[in-house]
Amino acid sequence: MSNWEILWSARDQFWSGFLSTMEIFGLSVSAAFVIGCGMLYLLEGSRPRLTVPLRVFIDGMRMLPFLILAYLLYYGLPAFDVRLDAWWSGVGALAVYHGCYFAEIFRGARLTFPPGQVEAAKAHGFTKGKMFFRLILPQIVMQTRPLLGNQLIYALKDTAFLVIITVRELTAAANSLSGTYFIPTEAFIVVIGFYWAVSVVMEIIIKQCGRFSAKRGFDHV
Amino acid sequence: MFEKNASEKAMPETAASRTTAPEQIAVSIRHLSKSFDGVEVLRDVDLEVREGDVVTILGSSGSGKSTLLRCINWLEQPDRGSIHIGGQRIGVNDAGRPMPVRELARVRARTGMVFQSFNLWPHLNVLHNVTEAPIHVLGKSKAEAEAHARELLEKVGMSPKADAYPNTLSGGQKQRVAIARALAMQPQVMLFDEPTSALDPELVGEVLSVIKDLSAEGYTMVIVTHEMAFARAVSDQVVFLEKGLIIEKADPETFFTNPSTERVRKFLERDES
Numbered sequence: 001m002s003n004w005e006i007l008w009s010a011r012d013q014f015w016s017g018f019l020s021t022m023e024i025f026g027l028s029v030s031a032a033f034v035i036g037c038g039m040l041y042l043l044e045g046s047r048p049r050l051t052v053p054l055r056v057f058i059d060g061m062r063m064l065p066f067l068i069l070a071y072l073l074y075y076g077l078p079a080f081d082v083r084l085d086a087w088w089s090g091v092g093a094l095a096v097y098h099g100c101y102f103a104e105i106f107r108g109a110r111l112t113f114p115p116g117q118v119e120a121a122k123a124h125g126f127t128k129g130k131m132f133f134r135l136i137l138p139q140i141v142m143q144t145r146p147l148l149g150n151q152l153i154y155a156l157k158d159t160a161f162l163v164i165i166t167v168r169e170l171t172a173a174a175n176s177l178s179g180t181y182f183i184p185t186e187a188f189i190v191v192i193g194f195y196w197a198v199s200v201v202m203e204i205i206i207k208q209c210g211r212f213s214a215k216r217g218f219d220h221v
Numbered sequence: 222m223f224e225k226n227a228s229e230k231a232m233p234e235t236a237a238s239r240t241t242a243p244e245q246i247a248v249s250i251r252h253l254s255k256s257f258d259g260v261e262v263l264r265d266v267d268l269e270v271r272e273g274d275v276v277t278i279l280g281s282s283g284s285g286k287s288t289l290l291r292c293i294n295w296l297e298q299p300d301r302g303s304i305h306i307g308g309q310r311i312g313v314n315d316a317g318r319p320m321p322v323r324e325l326a327r328v329r330a331r332t333g334m335v336f337q338s339f340n341l342w343p344h345l346n347v348l349h350n351v352t353e354a355p356i357h358v359l360g361k362s363k364a365e366a367e368a369h370a371r372e373l374l375e376k377v378g379m380s381p382k383a384d385a386y387p388n389t390l391s392g393g394q395k396q397r398v399a400i401a402r403a404l405a406m407q408p409q410v411m412l413f414d415e416p417t418s419a420l421d422p423e424l425v426g427e428v429l430s431v432i433k434d435l436s437a438e439g440y441t442m443v444i445v446t447h448e449m450a451f452a453r454a455v456s457d458q459v460v461f462l463e464k465g466l467i468i469e470k471a472d473p474e475t476f477f478t479n480p481s482t483e484r485v486r487k488f489l490e491r492d493e494s
Contacts (some may be wrong), residue, residue, distance in 0.1 A: 013439070046276065089461055114240055114339040116336060116338050117340050117342060117436070118339035119296055119336070120336060120341075120342070120399075121342075122294075122326075122329065123294055123295065123296065123325065123329060123332070123333075123334035123403075123412075124329075124330065124333075124334075124353075124354035124358060124402070124403070124406060125326045125329050125354060125358040125359075125406065126325045126326065126357070126358055127322055127331030127356065128322065130357050130358070134353065135342055135353075137345075139342075139343065139344045140346050142344060213344075215386060216343055216344050216386045216388060217343055217386065217387070217388025217389075218343070218344070
């Protein structure tokens with residue numbers, strides 16, 4: 001049997017690894033997006049007691065290698081009697097880590113948000129919450145779309161780190177096959193193909209969303 | 222006057238109940254003072270705007286006219302003095318404390334503001350710019366808000382562009398949409414902050430004619446402008462601000478033909494030359 005035939009016969013393992021990766025990715029970036037939006041909302045206030053620690057937290061996360069965060073959640077938390085299984089540690093680490101990146105992307109866009117639009121909202125009787133969710137956030141998301149797309153690809157690639165904390169995802173599948181049959185090159189080439197295909201599909205979707213925002217004049221980023 | 226307004230406050234807030242009272246005061250500004258970084262921008266300003274009146278505020282730049290206008294809906298907070306809109310004090314509650322945000326938003330919604338730089342919300346099309354606040358602030362149904370918005374867009378001549386996005390409109394068109402958006406709140410008073418100053422000269426006319434139509438319909442308006450001929454044509458009262466003080470307050474005929482202060486005479490001469 002050639003190496004490729006071995007891999008073909010193990011296609012179920014790849015497929016279940018791929019599904020697991022997609023599940024982790026989908027869940028964690030959705031959570032990260034919500035976390036990013038939530039943090040932006042909290043940063044809206046002018047209460048330094050809240051905003052200063054939040055900024056420190058966001059910056060702290062951005063300076064931390066993702067792998068170390070995953071380690072900390074999986075191996076470090078049990079010291080505080082918090083036990084998450086590998087899967088939830090992985091999803092949690094990805095969500096918080098990329099949530100901070102989302103928040104930072106949004107914050108940058110918020111800084112250049114036209115103050116006149118906020119005044120117009122206030123003049124029309126909007127209060128903070130409705131103004132944020134109906135007028136500010138939608139524009140910020142449209143405006144930062146290319147950066148968000150980029151961040152999604154980072155998040156996809158970071159799922160591969162979770163092999164270290166024993167999550168059974170795509171890279172773990174390749175790892176185990178390459179170990180069993182000693183065919184690392186072919187096994188990893190297959191995995192690269194999967195990551196690449198997902199990235200390409202995401203790029204296409206993000207581009208399509210671009211039409212929606214271009215119509216509203218949001219494509220000069 | 223304050224007694225009368227206090228009793229007004231208890232009445233249900235409908236457009237009808239507001240307009241039936243004779244000689245109702247729409248906006249009352251008393252002893253208003255404001256400084257920015259130690260520079261006094263407004264000094265003890267008193268101004269009353271009657272229901273249905275058009276008051277224009279003139280003055281050179283830096284005289285405090287925009288600040289005065291922006292105090293009316295509390296976009297700027299005055300240091301001293303009071304502002305009542307239809308008898309309801311804005312910004313400060315009965316206990317003399319800063320108003321809770323929700324209450325402030327409610328009083329603000331009684332005013333409609335049109336900005337120099339339009340400030341439309343670019344992610345919403347023209348129709349939704351107009352319906353956004355009525356639906357999400359006033360709690361109107363979508364159908365009701367849209368029907369009203371279409372009427373208003375008709376009034377400002379923007380019906381054909383109801384589905385367009387702001388980035389495809391000219392400045393004059395944007396400003397007309399902004400006027401419809403403010404009118405959709407059925408405000409007690411419309412505030413115009415230099416509505417034509419950011420427009421190409423050939424687009425100024427279309428916006429001024431919309432405002433003129435509104436004055437003919439009896440809308441209460443406070444307008445900061447540099448358009449003298451327009452001010453003369455639409456105003457019931459002209460106010461001249463100089464270094465934060467109202468130095469002239471007159472009907473337009475008197476103001477433009479026989480002003481009582483040398484400063485205003487000079488200001489008008491400069492405009493003619």
